[in-house]
Each structure stands twice: as C-alpha cells, then as structure tokens.
C-alpha cells in the first residue's frame with residue numbers, strides 16, 4: 110500500500126513537557142554535537158537513508174535531534190527539519206524498548222520544538238505506522254501525497 114504523508118496540527122498537540130519523560134531509567138534529551146556519530150550509527154540500524162537524515166539534523170541550528178537513552182545506551186531517536194522544512198522524522202526505537210511510550214515522547218519533543226520555532230503544521234513524510242501517528246497526535250492523511258517528494262530516488266531506502 111502506498112505510504113502517504115501525514116499532517117499534524119501543532120496547535121492541537123496533547124500536553125507534554127519537554128524533558129519530562131522518565132520510565133524505567135530511560136530519559137530523553139536534545140542531542141549534543143559530540144554525540145552525533147553514536148546517534149547516527151544507531152539510526153543506521155534502520156537504514157542508511159535515515160542515518161544520512163540524522164546526520165543532517167546536526168547541521169541545523171538548533172540541532173534538530175532528540176535521543177532516548179538508558180545510562181549510556183541509546184534506545185531511540187527522533188529528528189525534524191531533515192527531509193524538508195517542517196517534516197518530522199526519521200525516528201526509531203530499539204525493538205526491545207518499544208511499547209513503553211518512548212516513541213510517542215520522542216515524537217512530542219520534536220513536534221513541540223517545531224511549534225516553538227513558529228510552525229503551525231508539521232508533516233510526517235511517507236509515514237510507515239500511520240495509525241501510531243493518528244492515535245498519538247491526531248495526524249491526518251494528506252490525500253494524493255504518494256509518492257509526493259519521494260520520486261525519482263537514487264536509493265530504495
């Protein structure tokens with residue numbers, strides 16, 4: 110099935126306080142420059158294309174990447190303003206840590222960052238688990254958005 114883009118109303122986000130996530134010793138914070146290669150390597154577990162986008166987030170000002178971690182282990186990440194301005198993603202959570210609210214918190218960190226940067230709407234490009242985004246933040250499908258910007262690609266990733 111074609112993966113369409115989603116639209117998120119940043120003026121109707123569920124309440125969330127940045128930096129407040131804490132569960133079973135897992136926390137979320139904005140990534141620091143000296144953590145780039147480690148987070149990019151984590152993103153590479155999902156795809157080379159996501160690693161590229163994650164790396165791009167470190168050249169944005171401010172850095173547009175959040176990382177979920179337990180002690181010194183990376184368990185998830187999220188980025189925004191990488192694929193295109195206003196886009197959320199890529200994001201991913203280590204399989205062993207899914208279902209604990211980490212993905213939703215990583216999503217909300219990024220969406221609130223976009224909101225406070227002045228954006229009214231965010232986009233989720235070629236959303237895989239669109240039900241996750243619909244439930245978490247009321248995202249809606251942008252009809253006719255596939256393949257959208259994802260055409261004539263030089264990679265299948």
Ligand SMILES: CC(C)(COP(=O)(O)OP(=O)(O)OC[C@H]1O[C@@H](n2cnc3c(N)ncnc32)[C@H](O)[C@@H]1OP(=O)(O)O)[C@@H](O)C(=O)NCCC(=O)NCCS
Pocket residue numbers: 155198200201202203206207208209210211212213214234235236237238239240241244245
């Ligand atoms: C999508 C992903 C980031 C979700 O991370 P997670 O930490 O498991 O998500 P959460 O625990 O925060 O889930 C929040 C809610 O969404 C639901 N949910 C999680 N993944 C879902 C999915 N794939 N489809 C539908 N609902 C989902 C959870 O059940 C939970 O519901 P609840 O609030 O009613 O309990 C994770 O599954 C992942 O890394 N997937 C592979 C990479 C990927 O597809 N990234 C997105 C590309 S657009």
